[in-house]
Amino acid sequence: MAGTEDSPTGKHVAVFAFPFATHALALLRLVRRIAEASPATMFSFLSSEKSNLACFSGGRRDDGGTCPNLVAYDVWDGAPEGYVPSGRNPVEPVEIFLRAVPGNFESVLRAAERERGCNITCLLTDAFYWFGADMARERSVPWVPVWTAGPSALIAHMETDSIRQIFGTSGKMLDAIPGLSAMRMTDVPKEILDATTPFPTMLYRMGQVLPQATAVVSNSFEDIDPIVEGELHSKLRKFLDVGPFVLSPPPPLSDEHGCIPWLDKQETASVVYVSFGSMIRPPPHEITAIVNALDKAASPFLWSFRGDAQAELPREFLERRTRGKVVPWAPQLHVLGHRAVGAFVTHCGWNSVLESMIGGVPMVGRPFFGEQSMNARAVEDVWRIGVAVEGGAFTEEATADALERVLAGEEGKRMRERAGALKEMALKAVEPQGSSTRNFKALVEIVTG
Incomplete structure (x- = not known):
């Protein structure tokens, strides 16, 4: 050497x-x-x-x-x-x-x-x-x-x-x-x-x-x-x-699963993006709750699913290609920066929180371990750019309610405005x-x- x-x-x-x-x-x-x-x-x-x-x-x-x-x-x-x-x-x-x-x-x-x-x-x-x-x-x-x-x-x-x-x-x-x-x-x-x-x-x-x-x-x-x-x-x-x-510098775009072209076809701030990073998988009953909440919300969704989606998600859910897309990996920073994404369902790991800020996207947080609960608390009560799932775990009702708060109405609009202000701070830095x-x-x- x-x-x-x-x-x-x-x-x-x-x-x-x-x-x-x-x-x-x-x-x-x-x-x-x-x-x-x-x-x-x-x-x-x-x-x-x-x-x-x-x-x-x-x-x-x-x-x-x-x-x-x-x-x-x-x-x-x-x-x-x-x-x-x-x-x-x-x-x-x-x-x-x-x-x-x-x-x-x-x-x-x-x-x-x-x-x-x-x-x-x-x-x-x-x-x-x-x-x-x-x-x-x-x-x-x-x-x-x-x-x-x-x-x-x-x-x-x-x-x-x-x-x-x-x-x-x-x-x-x-x-x-x-x-x-x-x-x-x-x-x-x-x-x-x-x-x-x-x-x-x-x-x-x-x-x-x-x-x-x-x-x-x-x-x-x-x-x-x-x-x-x-x-x-x-x-x-x-x-x-x-x-x-x-x-x-920002990472180059690598999009082998076609996430960005799919997002291009969606309406502004309409898509729910779901991802829990490279280490975390919610337990099966919470995955079922997310599926049911996405059905109830009737919003388009992009899910970066860590695991065997064919075995772990309902077949009819996976076949809804016009409304949803499930991929093994997504270019997260680029996804969150896309105009079509309106909410990010996340574990509130620090990298994910930062990337959501950079994209100006409000969050629905479900922390699992480490400092994620502190990050989720800051998201909801310090920066006010998202909500934590009520009860600390995904249920159909709590997840659907959180998505509605973030995606619809004046509360969601104010979250997006505050997230946009943090985005400008990060870019300026x-x-x-x-x-x-x-x-x-x-x-x-x-x-x-």
């Missing part, structure tokens, strides 16, 4: 990715931008073999002609040879991986330094990796963690002790904690109240050490929530909103003189300076 001749400045940035869900892809998108902005700096991207195979096309370990200064390295995922997940515990692979850190990263980092002929000069990590603080301190280099979820959840993890104290006194609201006044105890990720298992322990440690970071980077944009943003600026040495990541662009330039200086 490359040696010091590839980095005449002697700069070498190590990147530690969290190889689950969409974390690694989001971090890689940011790293590619930094690598393109600083071609004389070497970047070593450390993640699991499975994650790297998914992130780097064709199984390459370098980024080809796009970023020749970026090279991927595989770290051990902690699993013994021949390991097969039991399926009983969805976080089991994560817990196995966490038992291997930080040793698996430390050994591969030393190998990358030897191979590339240059010790690291900066450590850029997923924010989950609390051990980045110690590793950077030992090497006397900056530590820059990247937070890819919503800003309210970041405050919650930094205020875990306070939240646990409120919970212990039967408190229901978090208004005593600056930045979390809109949140209820039921919105808080359950991991915050769990002090024993590996994943919550990791999040707790993260919240304790983030104030030590040289800078904390966020996949968000300034003014999205001034109160929350103000608290993060006060709690951290330096807080940099450089998002939405997906707009820098990534303009050449926008706040996210300025913050990105500051980030490049910190990482490669």
Whole structure:
């Protein structure tokens, strides 16, 4: 691999990715931008073999002609040879991986330094990796963690002790904690109240050490929530909103299932788009509720269905090709930006919330885990650009009522207007003189300076 001749400045940035869900892809998108902005700096991207195979096309370990200064390295995922997940515990692979850190990263980092002929000069990590603080301190280099979820959840993890104290006194609201006044105890990720298992322990440690970071980077944009943003600026040495990541640059259109031509034939703001990301599948009875609610609403729908649609959805539902379209994958950002989409039924993952804002589309939220409940609460009560499904789960009546609120009448119109205002904020942030662009330039200086 490359040696010091590839980095005449002697700069070498190590990147530690969290190889689950969409974390690694989001971090890689940011790293590619930094690598393109600083071609004389070497970047070593450390993640699991499975994650790297998914992130780097064709199984390459370098980024080809796009970023020749970026090279991927595989770290051990902690699993013994021949390991097969039991399926009983969805976080089991994560817990196995966490038992291997930080040793698996430390050994591969030393190998990358030897191979590339240059010790690291900066450590850029997923924010989950609390051990980045110690590793950077030992090497006397900056530590820059990247937070890819919503800003309210970041405050919650930094205020875990306070939240646990409120919970212990039967408190229901978090208004005593600056930045979390809109949140209820039921919105808080359950991991915050769990002090024993590996994943919550990791999040707790993260919240304790983030104030030590040289800078904390966020996949968000300034003014999205001034109160929350103000608290993060006060709690951290330096807080940099450089998002939405997906707009820098926006992804090219890939539409193998013909979603956009189908949307072109629909009326403005009439289509219900349904998607729960790459990790989540509602239970069968909730899928049935969605089907029945879509029938009741009689609106055209586009459903990005993760699973076997032929086996899991009613045949007559799938045959309604004039009113609906079910696909295994959709170009979500482009779909949400289409004039025909009037509502987005979502799990309220942060990427999906941002993409809905960028499209100016109101949401019907059904959170499942993690910070999704906090995002859904903000969608409904802070930004007022959507509603959460009543009762916290899809039923035919609750889903149909939520769709009617979003699609019809003055309430839905006002949601679309507010979503449109947030869309303009997001687009302005990534303009050449926008706040996210300025913050990105500051980030490049910190990482490669």
